[in-house]
Amino acid sequence: MNPIRRAVIDVGTNSIKLLVADVTGHHVQPVWEDSKQTRLGKGFYETHELQPAAIANTAAAVKKFSRLARDLKAETIRIIATSAARDAKNPRKLIFAINQASGLKTEIISGDREADWVFKGVTTDPELAQQPLLILDVGGGSTEFILGQGEHKHFRHSFPLGTVRLMEKLPQNDPPTAPELAGCRDWLRHFLETEVRPKLEPSLRQEIGLNPEHRPVLLVGTGGTTSILARMEAKLETYDRERIEATRLSLERVRWHRERLWGLPLAERKQIVGLPKKRADVILPGVAIYEAVMEQLGFSELRVSTRGLRFAAVMEAV
Numbered sequence: 243m244n245p246i247r248r249a250v251i252d253v254g255t256n257s258i259k260l261l262v263a264d265v266t267g268h269h270v271q272p273v274w275e276d277s278k279q280t281r282l283g284k285g286f287y288e289t290h291e292l293q294p295a296a297i298a299n300t301a302a303a304v305k306k307f308s309r310l311a312r313d314l315k316a317e318t319i320r321i322i323a324t325s326a327a328r329d330a331k332n333p334r335k336l337i338f339a340i341n342q343a344s345g346l347k348t349e350i351i352s353g354d355r356e357a358d359w360v361f362k363g364v365t366t367d368p369e370l371a372q373q374p375l376l377i378l379d380v381g382g383g384s385t386e387f388i389l390g391q392g393e394h395k396h397f398r399h400s401f402p403l404g405t406v407r408l409m410e411k412l413p414q415n416d417p418p419t420a421p422e423l424a425g426c427r428d429w430l431r432h433f434l435e436t437e438v439r440p441k442l443e444p445s446l447r448q449e450i451g452l453n454p455e456h457r458p459v460l461l462v463g464t465g466g467t468t469s470i471l472a473r474m475e476a477k478l479e480t481y482d483r484e485r486i487e488a489t490r491l492s493l494e495r496v497r498w499h500r501e502r503l504w505g506l507p508l509a510e511r512k513q514i515v516g517l518p519k520k521r522a523d524v525i526l527p528g529v530a531i532y533e534a535v536m537e538q539l540g541f542s543e544l545r546v547s548t549r550g551l552r553f554a555a556v557m558e559a560v
Contacts, residue, residue, distance in 0.1 A: 323349065
């Protein structure tokens with residue numbers, strides 16, 4: 243079977259991401275990946291109105307990526323939009339702007355579909371294909387929790403928890419103060435206790451009980467925050483999928499990174515190897531979310547996947 247070259251442009255709350263890949267069945271071979279931060283969710287959460295500047299920046303990024311995908315001979319280009327777009331009162335303005343800029347249509351996908359695609363994408367990794375997994379996809383506006391093994395999902399839910407959303411809800415000084423960190427951790431603890439655990443824990447207990455081999459459920463993070471944490475942990479100057487996915491982060495190391503990041507001013511965070519300068523603000527809520535989840539749900543190790551939503555979306559013919 244000859245591979246088909248396809249492209250997916252993922253319009254997220256924090257950044258726009260491009261994947262161009264050669265697809266053969268369930269095998270995805272990336273040809274080109276890129277990301278541009280447009281912060282579509284900036285100033286969004288008070289009114290749930292997408293702001294004109296953010297819409298314009300997003301449409302411009304999609305135009306650039308669509309041209310690049312065409313230059314790379316992608317047979318199809320798919321644009322998908324997630325949390326901010328689906329929560330917005332004015333999504334048509336975004337859809338219109340993207341269409342005017344690129345000539346392409348935008349699909350706004352549901353939280354459930356996003357979770358399904360994340361699971362499908364992560365399990366293209368042979369190492370994770372048959373393991374019991376709790377996948378955590380922390381985005382700018384939402385976080386998907388997906389529990390399953392092989393082709394079977396036993397739980398999936400998209401929660402209104404994200405890095406940009408949390409940063410807008412709980413703004414910090416530069417550098418952040420100790421009371422601001424305490425407030426963020428308290429807020430996350432309460433959210434996980436009242437919103438996430440009551441929904442997730444019955445399925446998590448069932449997953450453990452149904453596992454005849456008593457293999458532990460692995461916590462797998464996907465999305466920008468975990469890739470950056472892995473890059474910082476491995477001191478990677480550039481993106482390296484194999485080394486990122488080989489990185490294991492203990493709870494102690496996640497806590498160490500959180501303490502370090504929250505203790506530095508923005509200018510010094512921008513100098514950390516592995517941390518892109520434009521992500522130096524949004525990494526604060528990101529690392530706090532992962533630390534809180536590991537503490538609340540009792541996970542001692544975090545694995546990292548660079549596959550997820552876009553890997554699954556690119557597998558499906560448009």
